[in-house]
Amino acid sequence: xxxxxxxxxxxxxxxxxxxxxxxxxxxxxxxxxxxxxxxxxxxxxxxxxxxxxxxxxxxxxxxxxxxxxxxxxxxxxxxxxxxxxxxxxxxxxxxxxxxxxxxxxxxxxxxxxxxxxxxxxxxxxxxxxxxxxxxxxxxxxxxxxxxxxxxxxxxxxxxxxxxxxxxxxxxxxxxxxxxxxxxxxxxxxxxxxxxxxxxxxxxxxxxxxxxxxxxxxxxxxxxxxxxxxxxxxxxxxxxxxxxxxxx
Amino acid sequence: xxxxxxxxxxxxxxxxxxxxxxxxxxxxxxxxxxxxxxxxxxxxxxxxxxxxxxxxxxxxxxxxxxxxxxxxxxxxxxxxxxxxxxxxxxxxxxxxxxxxxxxxxxxxxxxxxxxxxxxxxxxxxxxxxxxxxxxxxxxxxxxxxxxxxxxxxxxxxxxxxxxxxxxxxxxxxxxxxxxxxxxxxxxxxxxxxxxxxxxxxxxxxxxxxxxxxxxxxxxxxxxxxxxxxxxxxxxxxxxxxxxxxxx
Numbered sequence: 001x002x003x004x005x006x007x008x009x010x011x012x013x014x015x016x017x018x019x020x021x022x023x024x025x026x027x028x029x030x031x032x033x034x035x036x037x038x039x040x041x042x043x044x045x046x047x048x049x050x051x052x053x054x055x056x057x058x059x060x061x062x063x064x065x066x067x068x069x070x071x072x073x074x075x076x077x078x079x080x081x082x083x084x085x086x087x088x089x090x091x092x093x094x095x096x097x098x099x100x101x102x103x104x105x106x107x108x109x110x111x112x113x114x115x116x117x118x119x120x121x122x123x124x125x126x127x128x129x130x131x132x133x134x135x136x137x138x139x140x141x142x143x144x145x146x147x148x149x150x151x152x153x154x155x156x157x158x159x160x161x162x163x164x165x166x167x168x169x170x171x172x173x174x175x176x177x178x179x180x181x182x183x184x185x186x187x188x189x190x191x192x193x194x195x196x197x198x199x200x201x202x203x204x205x206x207x208x209x210x211x212x213x214x215x216x217x218x219x220x221x222x223x224x225x226x227x228x229x230x231x232x233x234x235x236x237x238x239x240x241x242x243x244x245x246x247x
Numbered sequence: 248x249x250x251x252x253x254x255x256x257x258x259x260x261x262x263x264x265x266x267x268x269x270x271x272x273x274x275x276x277x278x279x280x281x282x283x284x285x286x287x288x289x290x291x292x293x294x295x296x297x298x299x300x301x302x303x304x305x306x307x308x309x310x311x312x313x314x315x316x317x318x319x320x321x322x323x324x325x326x327x328x329x330x331x332x333x334x335x336x337x338x339x340x341x342x343x344x345x346x347x348x349x350x351x352x353x354x355x356x357x358x359x360x361x362x363x364x365x366x367x368x369x370x371x372x373x374x375x376x377x378x379x380x381x382x383x384x385x386x387x388x389x390x391x392x393x394x395x396x397x398x399x400x401x402x403x404x405x406x407x408x409x410x411x412x413x414x415x416x417x418x419x420x421x422x423x424x425x426x427x428x429x430x431x432x433x434x435x436x437x438x439x440x441x442x443x444x445x446x447x448x449x450x451x452x453x454x455x456x457x458x459x460x461x462x463x464x465x466x467x468x469x470x471x472x473x474x475x476x477x478x479x480x481x482x483x484x485x486x487x488x489x490x491x492x493x494x
Contacts, residue, residue: 037307043464118365122481122483122484124482125477126480126484128475128476130471131475133475152337152481154477156476159475180261186358216383221460222376224376225378226377226378227375227376227377228375228378228403228406229286229375229402229403230372230375230399230401230403230406232376233376234372234373234483236369236481236483236484237373237483237484237486238484240484241487241491246490
């Protein structure tokens, strides 16, 4: 049985303001919660779950995690999703930031004003697949602890380090290498894939900001010579193609 | 002013059943509706728009299209989106199917049970970018006239031909070439990109069906050797990487 106070607390985590206040966020869905617990991807102190979930997975839960049995209706009330799930976990945000200089040794992503939570989550999942461990985000990106980001990242949000970085600071470190996606860039096959530095992906409708493009080591473009009429690619798709190119 | 009957008719188009009955569907949002009309991408007979939209674009609308001025509230009632838009158009579905043999001359996509409308729309947008004119879909794919598919395709839904095709029929034509994405396939760099045939992308959670994999000319895989832990890529991202590879 979920107390009124706890329900209110969990619901409050749907808002960035409260996530930042408590340094906690919610994770929903059987697969991602199970991954989270099994792989100890983040500290969890509370789980709300239906009897179905508890009877199937309850015995695998470490003792220091409080498991509250809830009805599907109760779960629906604290869930941020339309279709009810079986389980919701409250997890701790990770602390710590990655230094910019990491890009001296390896490829890092820099996300410039990515606003759509589905895109953000999919980009993190893609970074995970290609072994990009460090993703920097501009302060005007969507909050990575937004429930839709968590959902579409699958569990990659827990594996990739995400650090907020002002674009000015990135520009001050442009010597590390800035490869900015741009519709006016050089076609990918004409550019030698870098071994380190930043790959910059831009906002869904504006693309990469002008100041970042101006300070880029190279502006890069995904060829679309045969296109029927599309003006651009989805930014998560473009990230995948560029990371596949970067190897 | 929107009559009750017309409002009811437009709302009914949110359901596949009525879209199929009337052979019509709705298109929402300023950019996509403007593209639709300017490029004559589909036959439109009705537009509901706010005064803002009408004062800005109304003079460009051909005379045979009925334009009904609506308040934002009225528009909200017939819209399939949460956030109100300025304009909604009712368009005719395209008739006509593309023969399977088209894949003898060029690369076609075959989508096997793609269920998420956002993925479907993004895949069509990606096909458009890479000049893949013909996309075949299994009967259990999400309806391409679902409003969320239209939205995420941008206007690509109107440029790419989409034909429903049973996978059995595809298998009967496997001599045309079937390149099926599969986590157990050959890594892309080890396969010579085909000039024609079908690239098959599978369901979000199940992947490409076993029967299609068994009849594939080649099973192909996007290398993820450095991955941190991701089990797969989003299917739209994977489609982008494979189409970029196929050139």
